[in-house]
Amino acid sequence: MAKRIDVKDLDMYYGDFLAVKGVTMTIEPRAVTALIGPSGCGKSTFLRSLNRMHEVIPGAYVKGEVLVDDQNLYAPGVDPVGVRRRVGMVFQRPNPFPTMSIYDNVVAGVKLNSKRMKKSDMDDLVEASLKGANLWSEVKDRLAKPGSGLSGGQQQRLCIARTIAVKPDVVLMDEPCSALDPISTLAIEDLINDLKSEYTIVIVTHNMQQAARVSDMTGFFNLEATGQPGRLVEYDDTQKIFSNPGQKATEDYISGRFG
Amino acid sequence: MPDADLHALDQPAVRPVPQPTPAAPRPPTDTPLLHRRLPRFATLGMLAASLAVAILLGLTVWSLNPVALLLETAVLYGVAVFVTSSVVEGRRNAVDRLVTVVVTTFFLLALLPLVSVLIEVVGQGYQRFDLTFFTYSMRGVVGAGGGAYAAIVGTLIITALTTAVSVPIGILTAVYLVEYSKGGRLGKVLTFFVDVMTGIPSIVAGLFAVALFVLFLGPGARAGIIGSVALSVLMIPVVVRSTEEMLRLVPNELREASYALGVSRWRTITKVVLRTAVAGIVTGVTLAVARIIGETAPLLVTVGTTTSTNTNPFSGRMATLPVFSYYEYAQPGIPREPYLDRAWAAALTLIIIVMALNLIARLVSRIFAPKTGR
Amino acid sequence: MSTTSAKPRGVHDAPRYGDRIFAGAATGAGVIILLVLAGVAGFLLWQALPALTASPEDVRGGKGLFEYIYPLAFGTILTSVIALVIATPLSVGIALFITHYAPRRIALALGYVVDLLAAVPSIIYGLWGVYVVAPASVPVATWLSNWLGFLPFFGPSPSASGRTTLVVGVVLAIMILPVMTAVNREVFLQTPRLHEEASLALGATRWEMIRQAVLPFGRSAVISGAMLGLGRALGETMAVAIILSTAVGVHWDIIGTANSSTIAADIALQFPESSGLDVNTLIAAGLVLFFITLLVNMAARWVVSRRSEFSGAN
Numbered sequence: 001m002a003k004r005i006d007v008k009d010l011d012m013y014y015g016d017f018l019a020v021k022g023v024t025m026t027i028e029p030r031a032v033t034a035l036i037g038p039s040g041c042g043k044s045t046f047l048r049s050l051n052r053m054h055e056v057i058p059g060a061y062v063k064g065e066v067l068v069d070d071q072n073l074y075a076p077g078v079d080p081v082g083v084r085r086r087v088g089m090v091f092q093r094p095n096p097f098p099t100m101s102i103y104d105n106v107v108a109g110v111k112l113n114s115k116r117m118k119k120s121d122m123d124d125l126v127e128a129s130l131k132g133a134n135l136w137s138e139v140k141d142r143l144a145k146p147g148s149g150l151s152g153g154q155q156q157r158l159c160i161a162r163t164i165a166v167k168p169d170v171v172l173m174d175e176p177c178s179a180l181d182p183i184s185t186l187a188i189e190d191l192i193n194d195l196k197s198e199y200t201i202v203i204v205t206h207n208m209q210q211a212a213r214v215s216d217m218t219g220f221f222n223l224e225a226t227g228q229p230g231r232l233v234e235y236d237d238t239q240k241i242f243s244n245p246g247q248k249a250t251e252d253y254i255s256g257r258f259g
Numbered sequence: 260m261p262d263a264d265l266h267a268l269d270q271p272a273v274r275p276v277p278q279p280t281p282a283a284p285r286p287p288t289d290t291p292l293l294h295r296r297l298p299r300f301a302t303l304g305m306l307a308a309s310l311a312v313a314i315l316l317g318l319t320v321w322s323l324n325p326v327a328l329l330l331e332t333a334v335l336y337g338v339a340v341f342v343t344s345s346v347v348e349g350r351r352n353a354v355d356r357l358v359t360v361v362v363t364t365f366f367l368l369a370l371l372p373l374v375s376v377l378i379e380v381v382g383q384g385y386q387r388f389d390l391t392f393f394t395y396s397m398r399g400v401v402g403a404g405g406g407a408y409a410a411i412v413g414t415l416i417i418t419a420l421t422t423a424v425s426v427p428i429g430i431l432t433a434v435y436l437v438e439y440s441k442g443g444r445l446g447k448v449l450t451f452f453v454d455v456m457t458g459i460p461s462i463v464a465g466l467f468a469v470a471l472f473v474l475f476l477g478p479g480a481r482a483g484i485i486g487s488v489a490l491s492v493l494m495i496p497v498v499v500r501s502t503e504e505m506l507r508l509v510p511n512e513l514r515e516a517s518y519a520l521g522v523s524r525w526r527t528i529t530k531v532v533l534r535t536a537v538a539g540i541v542t543g544v545t546l547a548v549a550r551i552i553g554e555t556a557p558l559l560v561t562v563g564t565t566t567s568t569n570t571n572p573f574s575g576r577m578a579t580l581p582v583f584s585y586y587e588y589a590q591p592g593i594p595r596e597p598y599l600d601r602a603w604a605a606a607l608t609l610i611i612i613v614m615a616l617n618l619i620a621r622l623v624s625r626i627f628a629p630k631t632g633r
Numbered sequence: 634m635s636t637t638s639a640k641p642r643g644v645h646d647a648p649r650y651g652d653r654i655f656a657g658a659a660t661g662a663g664v665i666i667l668l669v670l671a672g673v674a675g676f677l678l679w680q681a682l683p684a685l686t687a688s689p690e691d692v693r694g695g696k697g698l699f700e701y702i703y704p705l706a707f708g709t710i711l712t713s714v715i716a717l718v719i720a721t722p723l724s725v726g727i728a729l730f731i732t733h734y735a736p737r738r739i740a741l742a743l744g745y746v747v748d749l750l751a752a753v754p755s756i757i758y759g760l761w762g763v764y765v766v767a768p769a770s771v772p773v774a775t776w777l778s779n780w781l782g783f784l785p786f787f788g789p790s791p792s793a794s795g796r797t798t799l800v801v802g803v804v805l806a807i808m809i810l811p812v813m814t815a816v817n818r819e820v821f822l823q824t825p826r827l828h829e830e831a832s833l834a835l836g837a838t839r840w841e842m843i844r845q846a847v848l849p850f851g852r853s854a855v856i857s858g859a860m861l862g863l864g865r866a867l868g869e870t871m872a873v874a875i876i877l878s879t880a881v882g883v884h885w886d887i888i889g890t891a892n893s894s895t896i897a898a899d900i901a902l903q904f905p906e907s908s909g910l911d912v913n914t915l916i917a918a919g920l921v922l923f924f925i926t927l928l929v930n931m932a933a934r935w936v937v938s939r940r941s942e943f944s945g946a947n
Contacts, residue, residue: 046807051834053834056829056830056833077296079296079348081351081837082836084833084835084836085835085836086836088835089830090835091831093827095827095830095831097845097846098828099850099852100849108835109837112835112841114352159831163835309759324769326769350857354838355838355840355841358839358843359839359840362727362734363734365723365730366726366730366731366735368723368805369723369727369747369750369810369814369898372807373746373749375765376757379755379760379761380760381811383705383764417823428662429662431659431661432662432663435659436663439660445660449663451934452666452670453666454934455670455930456669457930458864458865458930459673459868460867460869460897460922460923460926461868462897462900463868463869463922463923464673465925466677466900466916467672467676470676470677473676473680473831474676480907495666495669524649524655525651525654525656529655553753553754553755553756554754555754555755555871556870556874556897559901559904560901560904560905561906581754581756584756588760588875603760606754606756606757609754609756610753610754610757613754614752616747617748621745
């Protein structure tokens, strides 16, 4: 149930500090959108504002609109809890719940929502989610073991399984591979490619090769100067961004001249 | 989006065959994106109504006891919020709101004793909180009059003595633990036993001092120094703990910078490490003093009490504020009132001292804290 | 630091007396603490010995040391358990309020306020208990007696003065609340942000996040905090001595006029008027109390040291 996201003139604040200014973009369904840019330019802040995780930080708030299927996430009366169920998130460092088994980690989000689910349905869901995250074959014999016993890459795929188990419309990924080795990174990138048939995926990455490999669209964020808010400089087809960028700043960044 | 070329270029040659994802049962959704929420005025209104009903109940059938009032309001409000929220917002939000009510109630419930203690002590203690109370002892006093001069002097002497014993031992032990032990055996044993020492009941510390001084003074002896030894047993672990914590906060770079300048170890510790941590150590010591100054039980069994002023801690009974307060309460004459008034006045004095020490400790740590950007 | 820098440095450097003395002093201080602790056990044992070896009819009460101490131990444990039952959920709730519900700016100040509860001397809690809590408890005790009288804890004739085991338990609960809250607060604050955010990102409400991420992380600390609180309650003296109206023997009724005294309170009440073998008897009781609290505290430390194993914290 991939959904289109329309962002309209979105400003993100931490208290009085304007972190990201005036972002307007349309994120396509069933595609991977990569957000690139130098450190501190507000990519992650922007990503977190797409499922209202931004406001978890005390004093942080947002101005503007984020429309998912023409419904504004920031409209009065919208419950952030409901938003986060529709728009899932995978974090920079894998964070399975340490006291839960692999099985319980996968159904952690589902259990919040449904009062009673048949054991067999639950088992099916765990299998489907773990298969969806390309992890099933590796863990199917030790579902009752703690999730913290897995390798970093496996933990991250477990977190992806946990996220897709609640059947979100959108999956946000905040540098999902930055804490992983190259082989695990490859596994995650393959997974992202598989997932885009069903979900709208937005991924923040520092790795430009990764953006080029996995994404269909790419947005480049940058600061005009230190102390200034970050902004979306250019947003286009990934191919275009990497072969023939429209802005000088984008070209400089991609060719490694700064950042 | 036509991006096949790009992918073909960058992707590894061998790719695992993507596994088809079987259609999983879709979990039932009970959190629609836009659902009704309880408006703020509704919850505020329910809170006000609950409070009103609780007061009404208090005025008619029950009592206006603040604990009862708080609990009644909380129960009424909790039920009201839970029911309305269940209907309007769904069960999960209702549970969330209910927990918020419970947790907030618990916190307010914890504040009530503090407020009540302060009100009671001030209300009962102010009557004899006068000049006579601070300038006269109880020598030859029967009935009204008299004061806690002897007790205040005694408390000051014994506390000073205790501090003089505990602070050097406590700080040096903390220095040993942080700077010298390096995870050695003695360090581990010491850490464990300091923890054990923190848990010694104050009365047991008193009995220990009594048993110890049987050796020097024979059975049945009472003296200020015995009380100081008992209180030291209670104070030392507190000083060790807080100092240790502060020393561990001193960044290692500072020590290394000092060593790199060719400064010897003990000078590094005294001039750099302890100097950096001094505010925290003073705070810890002040809080430790605040803790032992109100101790009653160990003094009861080691120092006893007396009516006149005794300034020699090495011989004879001494009066101290907490014990004075206890005996005025527990063994009053007839009429009882003057005795009880003195007991409460001593309690008021004690609580003022303790609160002042706490305040000083917080101020010291705030004003003199090293600017480490923490 | 001219004295040190002036000295020539080398392998055959003169011994640094300053360093040696200071290191010796620091080590010595540590050794003193160990000696004191050994002394506590040793001297108590030494002074308790006459009571341990005395013939039963000479011991206070005339039935021997065990018969004297065990009702006191019962009272000690009963009051402390009541305190623990009340204080544990309260301390968890208060710690959650301070760490996860109160606005950040005032959370620290609220923590101080709860800490102030620990600063109030126990004698004041005793006076306050007699004057405020005890009278207020009478209607509650009457209600308990009427409606829950079938339980052994709630006897048919509640005390009119309110100086009961129940009131002592409540006052002890208030006294141990700060230390337990401090432990819980500390560990709840340490909950990894990653786990909290993981939970929120799955669409958890605040309470669901706490149940998924915060409570599992803090569980063992809550247990050890409760044990530390228990240790305090077991050893608390003056509040019990002032409030409780005691009677010899074991009494399960916690709202009646006859209540089992506690070891600590009994020592405080009897010691000033005792001499000879009675003093030895009381010291023996103190030794028992020492070992009970020692066991509880060591159990608490053990739980803390095991924490890293089953919390899975990185």
